[in-house]
Amino acid sequence: MTKNEPSVMIPSLPGLGTTWYRRGPRYWLRRTFSALLLLTALAFFCYIALRLYLGAPRSDMPPGMRRVWDVTQVIASCAAIVWGWVKARRDLRRQLLDPPLPDAFRAARRAGAPRARNWSRAGLIPLLLAAPVLPPLAAWCVGWFAASLTVRHYPSEVGARRWLEEHSAGT
Template structure:
């Protein structure tokens, strides 16, 4: 967890803001890219269909972002009520690092490419989740570590 979390000084908040901001900026750029892909796909249609599809995509994205926000807030609330111990948090962190880089098999990659114009709601859901998990005063891992420190003293 580092050493600055219990003092919560300038360095702590600076690291937290920079990390959160870079993740949110990256996801927002990917979301914009996906909306651009959707737009290039839809704008080739004639008549009223592009407007209808843009309205539907907008509604799906807003709904997905709200759903992601509420889903993540419930998870954060549950983790704050019963925070894990520092040892359990470390094990979860290490297990998550091993799973990075597993990748998708070739058939899944093709499916993702075909679904690319319609993935904006998925990224809106992830953005909602990230915002809800990022904009909390205290992280669940910090609560667990504070309780463990209080129990040891």
Template sequence: MASRASSEAPADGTPIHIPALPKLGRTWYERGALYWLCRARTTVFLLILMGVVSVFALSLYQGFTSEWSPTVRTVWNWVTVVASCASVVWGWVKQRGEHRRALLDPPTPAQAVQAKRDHNRRAPGRAFAGRWMVLLLVPVLPAVAAYLVGWLAAWTTVREYPSEIGARRWMQERAARG
């Protein structure tokens, strides 16, 4: 059975170049079993990451609030529960909005690779401007972790990444020109 790339090859017989995308390689084109294994691997990794971040945030939070009076702790715990529930929803909605905007102007394969390189070069500590900022966030750390969980859950459950759509458009433009 001929692959999709060979069936869509130009009339002159030259093969279509399928660009490699970050995290997906060239599996995104046919969306076969290997593609879904890549997506599952990413999802499992992020589920583990979300669990570790949540446990870390709750442990720090419990250690911080254990010295408070029972009344203050109970009130703050309820405030934290409500804030965390709202943060999960906010993270989900925020990521879905970013995804919709990215679908309007999806990156080319070169832009996707460059964005991944830029992301990998950024130091994770810069986001918090130092380790001491985490200590200031401890009373609201569960809500911050909940936002991250909502954002990552929305990111992993999209049908198609913008980089895939951008690569398909890039290939169509190249095929139309060539």
């Protein structure tokens, strides 16, 4: 063991493994791959949101009203991107003040998994009902995820570092 390595086992974080400790090429490759995968899914969601919006009953509106509605959607989408960015940054700042320990992070992720599965089974009907306001919702998601992906350190990394410092100091 070198003098820079801790004497305790480095905790493995979901999505990052133990690469977070050295932050070398493998770490940045994992973060880049995760970001590209998430951004691809987000681009698909935005495409679906736009297609549903264009297929919504807006074609029944008079041309003047349709233009007003479209401009309103653009303004709401721009505001939603900013709101999503600000919300994510505030959440991340709050999490960095009290970062989760590795075990707490895994437990929180496991607890949130059933909710994500249940939401995905909710069906297409609520999505179709939300079609008129789906572009701002997609824009909010873009802002939130963009802010979450562009942080220097994830809160889970900060929590794992603090845990590692506490446990390696005692040895």
